[in-house]
Amino acid sequence: MxxxxxxxxxxxxxxxxxxxxxxxxxDEDDRPLSREEMQAGIDASCKKRGRPVGxxxxxxxxxxxxxxxxxxxxxxPGWQTRMNAALRDWLKSHSPTRSS
Numbered sequence: 001m002x003x004x005x006x007x008x009x010x011x012x013x014x015x016x017x018x019x020x021x022x023x024x025x026x027d028e029d030d031r032p033l034s035r036e037e038m039q040a041g042i043d044a045s046c047k048k049r050g051r052p053v054g055x056x057x058x059x060x061x062x063x064x065x066x067x068x069x070x071x072x073x074x075x076x077p078g079w080q081t082r083m084n085a086a087l088r089d090w091l092k093s094h095s096p097t098r099s100s
Contacts, residue, residue, distance in 0.1 A: 023031050033041070051057070072079040 025031075072083050075082060
């Protein structure tokens with residue numbers, strides 16, 4: 001046996017016997033979605049994901065000290081954006097080129 005669980009005929013019969021769901025109106029979380037709500041959910045799930053077209057950011061590989069990364073990551077979601085902002089702020093008062 002492959003280990004897959006199959007639905008027995010009695011389970012199918014029980015499902016068919018229950019009929020359509022009838023909302024009793026007491027718990028809003030149990031309310032079935034309206035046609036418009038269902039379509040909005042379908043539309044939202046079909047949207048393309050990923051970086052928007054024309055984004056000005058560039059992917060790169062860079063090495064940082066572990067403690068620096070830990071501090072930014074510990075600040076939660078969006079840490080990469082905050083790291084970018086910190087570097088941008090540093091550039092306001094420093095020259096990115098090194099003169100020797």
